[in-house]
Amino acid sequence: MHHSLGHVRSMALGCAAKLGVADAIHRAGSRATLHDLHAALSLHPSKLPFLRRVMRVLVASGVFSQVEEGEQDHYRLTPVSSLLVTSGECGGRTLLPFVLLQHSPLCVTPATSMAEWLKAGKEETAFEMAHGAGLWSACRRAPELGDFFNDAMAADSAFIMDVAIRGAGQVFDKITSLVDVAGGTGAAARAVAAAFPHIKCTVLDLPHFVAGDMMDFIPRADALLLKFVLHDWSYEDCVKILKQCKEAIPSRDAGGKVIIIDVVVGSSSQAMCYGTQLLFDLTISMLTPGMERDEKEWCKIFKEAGFTEYKISPVLVKQSSPK
Numbered sequence: 001m002h003h004s005l006g007h008v009r010s011m012a013l014g015c016a017a018k019l020g021v022a023d024a025i026h027r028a029g030s031r032a033t034l035h036d037l038h039a040a041l042s043l044h045p046s047k048l049p050f051l052r053r054v055m056r057v058l059v060a061s062g063v064f065s066q067v068e069e070g071e072q073d074h075y076r077l078t079p080v081s082s083l084l085v086t087s088g089e090c091g092g093r094t095l096l097p098f099v100l101l102q103h104s105p106l107c108v109t110p111a112t113s114m115a116e117w118l119k120a121g122k123e124e125t126a127f128e129m130a131h132g133a134g135l136w137s138a139c140r141r142a143p144e145l146g147d148f149f150n151d152a153m154a155a156d157s158a159f160i161m162d163v164a165i166r167g168a169g170q171v172f173d174k175i176t177s178l179v180d181v182a183g184g185t186g187a188a189a190r191a192v193a194a195a196f197p198h199i200k201c202t203v204l205d206l207p208h209f210v211a212g213d214m215m216d217f218i219p220r221a222d223a224l225l226l227k228f229v230l231h232d233w234s235y236e237d238c239v240k241i242l243k244q245c246k247e248a249i250p251s252r253d254a255g256g257k258v259i260i261i262d263v264v265v266g267s268s269s270q271a272m273c274y275g276t277q278l279l280f281d282l283t284i285s286m287l288t289p290g291m292e293r294d295e296k297e298w299c300k301i302f303k304e305a306g307f308t309e310y311k312i313s314p315v316l317v318k319q320s321s322p323k
């Protein structure tokens with residue numbers, strides 16, 4: 001039952017994200033009773049008992065906390081739900097748009113046909129089977145979907161770049177120019193430019209931004225940044241993209257480098273981290289022809305593309321597994 005009903009926990013999170021529960025608690029002074037929440041969210045009067053059940057599931061899973069204060073129980077934010085506050089309690093960062101994307105039909109519908117997709121044996125992704133077009137074409141065709149997707153990625157970038165710059169900022173030392181390859185609306189490049197104002201940053205993406213197809217050409221720079229890009233592509237395409245990258249940077253001795261921000265599966269011995277990496281892998285492999293990769297798989301791609309050295313700097317995981 002626990003495994004069968006796991007999606008209900010996730011749906012409850014999606015419900016809280018859509019309703020704006022974290023914002024309501026934040027606005028109420030960081031603590032709210034059930035009645036406060038019910039009123040703030042403008043729910044139907046008959047739904048009070050259901051809101052209590054949704055909150056009970058989310059408290060049990062650590063998204064919110066519940067404490068007895070005075071005569072009444074109050075809900076409070078936890079470090080997890082602080083990331084759902086739009087005004088951004090986490091140093092001004094919010095992951096709400098990213099959570100809304102994960103819970104949208106864009107991402108959920110392909111997963112509902114996983115078994116059919118596995119049987120289909122065609123060369124299309126589960127996303128293509130569900131939506132009749134690839135992810136990038138779907139975003140291009142429907143600009144509101146593109147905006148929704150880009151907002152989610154921009155929120156993710158603002159959050160992750162803070163962590164990456166704090167945890168591995170030395171990687172940007174001595175760089176004077178950087179191209180954010182497939183950089184979406186440029187949130188990652190903006191974070192680099194804010195932290196290192198001397199670096200001239202350029203964003204390359206499909207024609208809806210600074211027009212450019214990374215498969216054909218990547219502008220020259222000291223460094224290229226690929227954040228959550230290579231995990232969208234097959235082995236062959238990753239090699240192709242990295243070969244293009246190699247053409248666009250100076251030699252290693254002259255300071256050229258490619259900075260990749262992506263998951264390394266198995267980089268953490270923490271069960272929750274590893275479990276999340278596996279879920280992210282399954283999600284990405286339904287949405288795109290890509291996957292999340294372990295160190296061996298990354299190493300093979302780097303070698304095939306002509307790179308002789310690489311260095312992994314774990315920034316979002318607490319412990320590395322023993323080699």
Ligand SMILES: C[S@@+](CC[C@H](N)C(=O)[O-])C[C@H]1O[C@@H](n2cnc3c(N)ncnc32)[C@H](O)[C@@H]1O
Nearest residue numbers: 153157182183184205206212213214215227228
């Ligand atoms: C998962 S998003 C990552 C965006 C950004 N790097 C970030 O992390 O916020 C992948 C991006 O690749 C872009 N993209 C897809 N195919 C591309 C191509 N052939 N050339 C350039 N950009 C491409 C998409 O438009 C999208 O913005």
